[in-house]
Amino acid sequence: xxxxxxxxxVTSILSILLVSLAADAQQPQRVARVGWMSLATPTAPALNFxxxxxxxxxxxxxxxxxxVLEPRYTGGKNELLPELYSLA
Numbered sequence: 001x002x003x004x005x006x007x008x009x010v011t012s013i014l015s016i017l018l019v020s021l022a023a024d025a026q027q028p029q030r031v032a033r034v035g036w037m038s039l040a041t042p043t044a045p046a047l048n049f050x051x052x053x054x055x056x057x058x059x060x061x062x063x064x065x066x067x068v069l070e071p072r073y074t075g076g077k078n079e080l081l082p083e084l085y086s087l088a
Contacts, residue, residue, distance in 0.1 A: 029066055036071040037084045 034056070040046040049071065053063075061067040074080040 031066055031068055032061060033068045033070065036069060037074075037081060038071065039074050039076055039078065039081075041073050041075045042071070 036049060036052065038046045038049065040049075053069065056067060056069075063069060072084040074084065
């Protein structure tokens, strides 16, 4: 094989590798959407919610980057829980 042909083959292989690496780097990050149902109110959320959020942070989830939290509150009305569940 001539040196010019070897150069062409090596250049082609490197181009293919670089294009595949660039394609992998551009894959959008998956965002987790988590619902939270609570008997509390939005102005006085359940204490467990903050603990839950901290646990997600400990696992590497960051709100607004790879996590969306969707809290739903009943204001102490148990009968609203099935309705909240159907919104999910």
